[in-house]
Amino acid sequence: MAGCRMKLELSRVALGKGRLGVLKGLGKTGQLSLEVPGCLLHTHLGTVPHLTQDTLNTLSTLPSVTQITLSNIAEHQEVLEEFKDGFRKFAGLHDTVLYCALHDPATPCPTGHTTNKTVSVWGSGGRIELTVAKFMALQKAVKPDWYQSMADGETWQINTSHKRVRKSVDRSLAHLDECLLVHQKSQELEGVEVFGVVEGGDILEERVRSAKETAKRPVSGFCLDGLQTGSMDQALRTQLISAVTKELPEDKPRLLQGVGRPDEVLASVEAGVDLFEGFFPFEVTERGCALIFNFNISSNPELAGRAPPAVLEPGEDQETAGDSQHSGDLNPGDQTQMTSFEINLKDKRYQGDFRPLVEGCGCYCCTNHQRAYLHHLLVTNELLAGVLLMIHNTAHYHAFFSALRDALAEDRLDLLKRRVLGQTERKD
Amino acid sequence: MAATRACGAAANTSENIMSLKKALSVASPLTLRIVAECPVTKARACDLILPHSAVSTPVFMPVGTQGTLKGITVDQLDALGCQICLGNTYHLGHETGPDLIEKANGLHGFMNWKRNLLTDSGGFQMVSLVELSEVTEEGVKFKSPYDGKEILLTPEKSISIQNSLGSDIMMQLDDVVSSTVTGPRVEEAMHRSVRWLDRCISANKNPEKQNLFAIIQGGLNTELRKACLDEMTQRDVPGFAIGGLSGGEEKDDFWRMVTLSTDHLPREKPRYLMGVGYAVDLVVCVALGCDMFDCVFPTRTARFGSALVPWGSLQIKNKQYAKDFEPIDPDCQCPTCKRHSRAYLHALFKSDSAAMHHITIHNIAYQLNLMRSVRQSIVEGCFPEFIRTFMKRMFPSRDQYPGWAVDALASVNITLE
Ligand SMILES: [Zn+2]
Numbered sequence: 117m118a119g120c121r122m123k124l125e126l127s128r129v130a131l132g133k134g135r136l137g138v139l140k141g142l143g144k145t146g147q148l149s150l151e152v153p154g155c156l157l158h159t160h161l162g163t164v165p166h167l168t169q170d171t172l173n174t175l176s177t178l179p180s181v182t183q184i185t186l187s188n189i190a191e192h193q194e195v196l197e198e199f200k201d202g203f204r205k206f207a208g209l210h211d212t213v214l215y216c217a218l219h220d221p222a223t224p225c226p227t228g229h230t231t232n233k234t235v236s237v238w239g240s241g242g243r244i245e246l247t248v249a250k251f252m253a254l255q256k257a258v259k260p261d262w263y264q265s266m267a268d269g270e271t272w273q274i275n276t277s278h279k280r281v282r283k284s285v286d287r288s289l290a291h292l293d294e295c296l297l298v299h300q301k302s303q304e305l306e307g308v309e310v311f312g313v314v315e316g317g318d319i320l321e322e323r324v325r326s327a328k329e330t331a332k333r334p335v336s337g338f339c340l341d342g343l344q345t346g347s348m349d350q351a352l353r354t355q356l357i358s359a360v361t362k363e364l365p366e367d368k369p370r371l372l373q374g375v376g377r378p379d380e381v382l383a384s385v386e387a388g389v390d391l392f393e394g395f396f397p398f399e400v401t402e403r404g405c406a407l408i409f410n411f412n413i414s415s416n417p418e419l420a421g422r423a424p425p426a427v428l429e430p431g432e433d434q435e436t437a438g439d440s441q442h443s444g445d446l447n448p449g450d451q452t453q454m455t456s457f458e459i460n461l462k463d464k465r466y467q468g469d470f471r472p473l474v475e476g477c478g479c480y481c482c483t484n485h486q487r488a489y490l491h492h493l494l495v496t497n498e499l500l501a502g503v504l505l506m507i508h509n510t511a512h513y514h515a516f517f518s519a520l521r522d523a524l525a526e527d528r529l530d531l532l533k534r535r536v537l538g539q540t541e542r543k544d
Numbered sequence: 545m546a547a548t549r550a551c552g553a554a555a556n557t558s559e560n561i562m563s564l565k566k567a568l569s570v571a572s573p574l575t576l577r578i579v580a581e582c583p584v585t586k587a588r589a590c591d592l593i594l595p596h597s598a599v600s601t602p603v604f605m606p607v608g609t610q611g612t613l614k615g616i617t618v619d620q621l622d623a624l625g626c627q628i629c630l631g632n633t634y635h636l637g638h639e640t641g642p643d644l645i646e647k648a649n650g651l652h653g654f655m656n657w658k659r660n661l662l663t664d665s666g667g668f669q670m671v672s673l674v675e676l677s678e679v680t681e682e683g684v685k686f687k688s689p690y691d692g693k694e695i696l697l698t699p700e701k702s703i704s705i706q707n708s709l710g711s712d713i714m715m716q717l718d719d720v721v722s723s724t725v726t727g728p729r730v731e732e733a734m735h736r737s738v739r740w741l742d743r744c745i746s747a748n749k750n751p752e753k754q755n756l757f758a759i760i761q762g763g764l765n766t767e768l769r770k771a772c773l774d775e776m777t778q779r780d781v782p783g784f785a786i787g788g789l790s791g792g793e794e795k796d797d798f799w800r801m802v803t804l805s806t807d808h809l810p811r812e813k814p815r816y817l818m819g820v821g822y823a824v825d826l827v828v829c830v831a832l833g834c835d836m837f838d839c840v841f842p843t844r845t846a847r848f849g850s851a852l853v854p855w856g857s858l859q860i861k862n863k864q865y866a867k868d869f870e871p872i873d874p875d876c877q878c879p880t881c882k883r884h885s886r887a888y889l890h891a892l893f894k895s896d897s898a899a900m901h902h903i904t905i906h907n908i909a910y911q912l913n914l915m916r917s918v919r920q921s922i923v924e925g926c927f928p929e930f931i932r933t934f935m936k937r938m939f940p941s942r943d944q945y946p947g948w949a950v951d952a953l954a955s956v957n958i959t960l961e
């Protein structure tokens with residue numbers, strides 16, 4: 117096995133009801149851990165979008181794992197090689213576990229450049245082609261705590277042929293074997309964990325084959341690729357994930373790539389997913405929106421008072437949510453579209469709204485600023501809008517994951533689902 | 545009120561007694577305590593007490609347009625030690641209405657800034673939109689760049705907006721002409737600015753809460769400047785700005801107008817030099833007797849990747865910094881320099897807007913630290929020495945010192961070796 121310290125301790129496993137536990141033994145000293153179901157910290161080159169350390173540190177609970185992507189990093193390979201001390205130190209990060217993925221989940225990756233021996237990532241200077249040799253050289257320069265193996269995930273487009281899907285499974289397995297071979301010979305990567313990548317597009321038997329074969333390799337966990345929002349509906353995704361997780365060993369974590377919507381997260385957790393990439397709050401921020409969905413299932417009235425009401429005034433915020441829900445479902449692939457979990461602060465109705473984004477939210481934005489100010493910053497294109505929205509959306513999203521774990525612990529996932537999906541249901 | 549007490553120690557010339565009487569007539573919400581005066585130059589270190597907090601001068605005031613400081617939170621600004629920053633009447637007055645901001649407890653409440661704010665009159669923006677504006681005795685008429693509607697900005701309107709914003713220091717509406725214009729238009733503008741000052745004073749609804757500053761005009765003409773100074777210093781205002789400069793005029797003209805102004809401004813009131821923010825200009829103009837400065841340059845240039853350092857600036861986006869693992873300034877204690885290298889910032893510029901915020905923070909820290917060191921040296925009585933060290937660090941050799949700065953400093957008894 118490549119890495120060996122990472123250990124998943126599950127406290128609750130119910131088939132079709134999700135897994136609850138703690139991923140332990142993380143980081144250089146093995147002292148860090150991450151609760152699952154959990155979400156990684158999404159970054160651009162190690163920086164949470166828009167945020168500096170000061171603004172990031174206003175968030176009281178941050179995941180212990182930071183995700184970086186080769187699409188940002190590949191162009192800086194030479195710099196990192198000269199720096200020698202790894203990406204964590206290069207980026208001024210300290211106590212965080214570094215997970216290095218291939219692509220940025222929030223940036224669509226152009227297709228048609230994958231070959232038998234290479235995959236391509238797209239950075240600021242354009243396309244960079246990676247062979248396994250280059251991929252592994254990058255890992256040695258980055259020195260992450262864990263990384264995703266090189267994989268061909270180009271199967272997400274509608275009408276990808278069976279042949280192409282099979283090829284992606286074969287290639288990804290071949291890449292994994294080659295990566296592991298290099299990995300085992302590299303002293304610099306001692307103790308670093310490798311995640312194998314399960315491919316297979318939307319074809320069940322390919323998914324199962326990919327899962328079975330990947331599970332045979334000495335990997336620490338699994339990335340479920342090619343299932344991202346926009347590639348298929350949740351019913352099919354749930355079916356595929358359920359089939360895949362059945363084939364995977366119970367004691368290793370499963371990371372679902374490219375899925376972040378709260379409704380899809382809930383369904384995927386039930387299908388057996390443990391980890392998500394935290395890019396959703398960033399997407400919401402980029403469209404000038406704020407997450408407001410309700411995830412409070414506390415029966416304690418005091419806690420309930422503190423929790424965010426999803427729809428603050430029925431018939432007011434509802435309207436926006438309703439419109440977007442409709443269009444969002446029509447174009448599930450278009451990630452610039454609003455979802456029903458957010459409000460659009462550019463809307464004129466917020467111009468004189470002196471309430472916080474979410475009543476009771478303890479984030480820096482909500483304790484210091486009002487919707488009217490956010491509206492003003494957005495319509496005047498001020499940079500602070502992105503900063504404040506990113507703070508709130510990150511806080512809200514990670515609090516949702518915390519509520520999700522509480523719900524699993526208390527066996528109240530159904531209640532949480534009703535709460536989170538509430539708005540949508542009422543609409544039908 | 546306290547301004548009088550503060551200059552009790554000043555020489556009892558008849559001129560001083562006059563101004564003491566004037567200061568007594570209106571209790572303005574401003575106190576200037578002169579902490580130290582440089583025995584060689586005209587520099588001084590003061591405590592300027594404003595409604596929201598004390599300000600240590602000489603002070604650089606970062607410019608926040610549209611109720612925000614370019615991606616920096618108010619807590620970050622506060623943590624850098626910023627005691628006063630600029631708002632921007634023109635932008636705020638027309639994008640988000642002053643009524644709305646008044647409802648939000650003024651600009652302080654709207655942006656949640658606990659320290660002092662200075663707002664401009666909105667007039668200065670007219671210069672940049674000069675093709676859209678027409679000046680009459682009534683006010684400045686211009687077409688809104690937002691909706692094309694014709695707007696008349698009168699002195700009364702400007703003050704009414706600034707009263708709604710609730711700033712600690714308001715600026716009078718002045719008739720601004722570019723500093724490169726000469727002839728009768730400059731004289732007309734000067735006289736009109738005096739008349740508009742009177743209208744602004746009468747229009748101020750909150751003289752007990754908001755300080756109105758006069759703006760000295762008169763272009764580059766010594767006689768007109770003097771006439772303007774004569775007129776305006778007879779008005780009972782809590783402070784004075786030196787206006788109509790830093791608009792592309794020759795630096796030789798610039799510093800002469802500055803020093804002429806400080807020569808005639810009352811000692812017990814703050815002097816604000818508008819639109820000045822380059823490090824060398826700041827140091828020289830402190831020596832000429834100015835207390836307050838503002839400029840968009842440090843924050844604007846940050847967004848293009850230019851980091852200010854004691855030896856000039858670093859263009860972080862340039863390839864030469866790709867493998868430079870030093871902080872921007874190894875001696876800087878700002879959050880950016882404590883954590884990040886030039887190489888990381890260089891790389892981050894390609895991936896995220898946070899790179900701009902990092903440089904903005906550093907540049908504000910640089911400006912504020914520079915002014916703190918200036919003040920400290922004045923208090924310790926070693927400002928002349930400070931200037932010499934500063935110039936040596938900023939320029940690789942003596943022959944690269946700008947001639948105007950050498951002349952200006954010589955005029956206040958500083959010779960640079
Ligand atoms: Zn919040």
Ligand SMILES: [Zn+2]
Nearest residue numbers: 876878881906
């Ligand atoms: Zn710094």
